[in-house]
Amino acid sequence: MPRVSQDQLDARRHEILTAARACFARHGYEGATVRRLEEATGLSRGAIFHHFRDKDSLFLAVAEDDAATMVETVARNGLVQVMRDLLARAVSPDTTGWLGSQLEVSRRLRTDPAFAKRWAERSAAIADATRERLSRQREAGVLREDLPIDVLARFLELAYDGLVLHLAMGRPAGDLGPVLDLVEEAVRRR
Amino acid sequence: MPRVSQDQLDARRHEILTAARACFARHGYEGATVRRLEEATGLSRGAIFHHFRDKDSLFLAVAEDDAATMVETVARNGLVQVMRDLLARAVSPDTTGWLGSQLEVSRRLRTDPAFAKRWAERSAAIADATRERLSRQREAGVLREDLPIDVLARFLELAYDGLVLHLAMGRPAGDLGPVLDLVEEAVRRR
Numbered sequence: 001m002p003r004v005s006q007d008q009l010d011a012r013r014h015e016i017l018t019a020a021r022a023c024f025a026r027h028g029y030e031g032a033t034v035r036r037l038e039e040a041t042g043l044s045r046g047a048i049f050h051h052f053r054d055k056d057s058l059f060l061a062v063a064e065d066d067a068a069t070m071v072e073t074v075a076r077n078g079l080v081q082v083m084r085d086l087l088a089r090a091v092s093p094d095t096t097g098w099l100g101s102q103l104e105v106s107r108r109l110r111t112d113p114a115f116a117k118r119w120a121e122r123s124a125a126i127a128d129a130t131r132e133r134l135s136r137q138r139e140a141g142v143l144r145e146d147l148p149i150d151v152l153a154r155f156l157e158l159a160y161d162g163l164v165l166h167l168a169m170g171r172p173a174g175d176l177g178p179v180l181d182l183v184e185e186a187v188r189r190r
Numbered sequence: 191m192p193r194v195s196q197d198q199l200d201a202r203r204h205e206i207l208t209a210a211r212a213c214f215a216r217h218g219y220e221g222a223t224v225r226r227l228e229e230a231t232g233l234s235r236g237a238i239f240h241h242f243r244d245k246d247s248l249f250l251a252v253a254e255d256d257a258a259t260m261v262e263t264v265a266r267n268g269l270v271q272v273m274r275d276l277l278a279r280a281v282s283p284d285t286t287g288w289l290g291s292q293l294e295v296s297r298r299l300r301t302d303p304a305f306a307k308r309w310a311e312r313s314a315a316i317a318d319a320t321r322e323r324l325s326r327q328r329e330a331g332v333l334r335e336d337l338p339i340d341v342l343a344r345f346l347e348l349a350y351d352g353l354v355l356h357l358a359m360g361r362p363a364g365d366l367g368p369v370l371d372l373v374e375e376a377v378r379r380r
Contacts, residue, residue, distance in 0.1 A: 028301075147372065154365060158356060162349055163348060165296060175340070182342075186372060186376040
């Protein structure tokens with residue numbers, strides 16, 4: 001029954017990604033040793049690396065999984081909604097894990113040119129989704145008209161990056177609702 | 191001549207901070223080994239640790255030096271000007287070093303509760319300077335009146351954090367001038 005087997009493989013792969021995300025977030029890329037990844041997943045290294053070639057491939061898969069989810073959410077609800085969701089989930093361990101992997105991506109973009117090159121495509125997909133959504137909003141007449149889409153998109157991306165860093169530093173999330181209202185208002189038609 | 195001697199000590203201390211800042215930025219806290227700090231400063235470990243108790247004290251001194259500079263600049267010219275300066279200097283190696291230490295602070299805030307506790311005071315000084323400056327601007331009638339100072343301050347801090355992460359990830363800085371104009375406009379009286 002190859003279909004069931006593929007489903008099982010996919011489910012196992014998803015379980016490994018979820019556990020590895022938390023492990024990378026807690027210990028960082030270097031600190032997430034193979035032993036710790038075994039503990040986090042409850043699997044042997046042989047089982048883990050049956051699904052992912054090596055630790056680097058596993059980390060990239062976690063980050064790509066996050067990026068794909070973000071592209072979907074941006075396309076559907078926009079980047080401000082991504083920020084509001086992030087804020088709402090800011091206290092959950094899942095979000096902590098996600099933020100950790102975002103910061104780890106940031107660190108590796110800065111220190112690892114090969115990684116930066118591989119990552120450029122994912123980053124472009126998120127940027128494209130943001131601009132497409134803003135273009136649709138401009139057609140719908142809800143955006144301010146005096147600035148190019150690209151400036152509005154970069155402004156939202158700046159706020160998004162700020163939120164990631166704010167939350168990743170463990171600063172309180174509670175007071176940021178009115179700040180996101182201000183971010184949203186700044187790109188809207190008066 | 192104790193006064194000359196103190197000047198010399200201060201100058202040496204400043205030299206060590208500058209070299210150590212670049213070293214922490216390039217290699218991260220863990221990667222900036224004592225051997226690398228010796229190479230970066232051109233001094234022996236004995237000479238370095240005559241001025242700073244240990245590597246952790248040296249890192250904290252770098253970060254505190256940055257924070258003190260930032261408090262002065264915020265008080266004088268405001269947080270948007272800090273961002274504009276950062277953008278203008280974004281290509282220089284000095285800025286790269288500074289950004290690296292900012293991200294390293296972020297990482298340690300997340301992973302090191304003792305550090306987070308020591309850092310809270312510095313962080314509060316920057317936050318206070320931002321709010322005091324905004325209060326003076328409100329008295330001068332240049333700020334929008336419909337939102338509390340605290341929301342405006344948090345909005346600017348979000349943009350600042352976003353800029354730090356953006357530049358630290360090595361993304362292009364050139365297109366962000368109009369974005370900072372939009373940030374500034376969003377807090378000003380219409």
